[in-house]
Amino acid sequence: MRIVSLNAWGGQLHESLMRYLVDVESDILCLQEVTRTHDARSEWLVYRDHGVELPQRANLFAEIGAALPTHDAFFSPTARGDLFDGDRRIASEFGLATFVRKSHPVIGQVSGFVHREFSADGWGPHPRARNAHCIRLYNYESGFAVTIAQMHGLRDIEGKGDTPARRHQADALVELIRQVRHGDERLVVCGDFNVLPGSVTFDALSGLGLSDLITSRGHSDTRTSYYRKEPRFADYMLVTSAVEVMAFDAVAEPEVSDHRALLLDLR
Template identity: 55%
Template sequence: MRIICLNGWGGTLAEPLLAYLGAAAPDVLCLQEVVHTPATDAVWLTYRDGDHVLPQRANLFRDVSSVLPHHTATFCPAARGVLWDGPASVPSYWGLATFVRADLAVIGQAQGFVHKAFSPDGYGDHPRSRTAHAVRIHDFERGEPVTIAHMHGLRDLRGKMDTPERLAQARRLAGLAAAVAAPGDRLVVCGDFNVQPGSATFAVLGELGLRDLVTGRGFSGTRSSHYRKPGAFADYMLVNDAVDVRGFDVVAAPEVSDHRPLLLEI
């Protein structure tokens, strides 16, 4: 089974992103920063937050679904805010999505918020609402289940330091994963955690028997050349001892986001 975890950067690099995902065809894709705008057929819209202006693929959820036509797609909204089509505002959902190959059986799942709650009337003040999704899948090849959970961790304008909110977020993620997994399950927890490698987040997840593959295998960061701020880490992939890791990579090329894809083979 091949699992990819990636922050899609709102589809800013949509063409290489869609080409990569279509060619990689993972069995499970955990994708964060997904834009879903059913109110428009526009291809591109613009995100504006003060001086921060970024092109957004208006229907990234639909576009990724089109290059993974044999997957079941689940979109988990964190907020409904506004994107811009020139001077016109367009209501748009923002969140994360999980894509599971359709011939795999999803035998359990849960969606929940790790920070705040759904924001229906705008993206809200920073740090904004964040959600997580966990799926329990029956792996027919192995004849046993695997539980996979991912989140997009809160963004604090002060940086990636530990805060009470981030500790609470880690506990909620751990609780969500534990609620979906059965005792003895293979367990994978991943996402853009928005924390540094030494974060207390990993102690919390360690209580579930999880260990991080990014730092554990000596990778020096998870950001691409499109990220020009200090701090090369954001994304992590953790597994428990029941997971037989056949391969793991922080994919450097092609560049499809300001984050690098995390590719796990089990």
């Protein structure tokens, strides 16, 4: 079974991103920063915030779904706010997307907020709302159930250090996982956590028997050349001891975002 986690960066590197998502042949694809817009006339829109402008694919969720017809698609928005087509404001949703190969039935799931609540009338104040999506699926080929959770952690302009909000976020993630996971079955947790190694986030997750594959396997960079700041930790993938890791990588090439894809093969 192959799991890929990636912050899709709103599809800014669209052509290379789409090619990679097809070619990687993941069974479960966990994506952060995905857009969905119901009435866009253009393929590209612009996000504007305090003088910053970022191009965004208008409907990245639908595009990936069309490119992966063998997968079931799940979208978990954090907010609906304005993107721009020239001067025209267009309401667009932003959040998590999970794609699961149809040969692996989803037998349980929950989506919930780990920071703030859903904002229907704008992106909301900083640090903006964040959520997590947890699924439980069955692997017919190997004969086991596995729970997989992804989270996009809150972004704080003060940095990636621990705060009370990040402690709450970690506890909320653990609670969501416990709603879906059965007993001590296999568990994988991944995403763009926006924290540093040694964060209280990992203390909370260790209570579920999880250990981090990024730091434990010597990876010191989860960003690409499109990200030019320090520190370069943001993305993580954790597993329990019941997960047999066949291969794991923070993929340096191809570059499909300002984050590296995290790729796990397990059995």
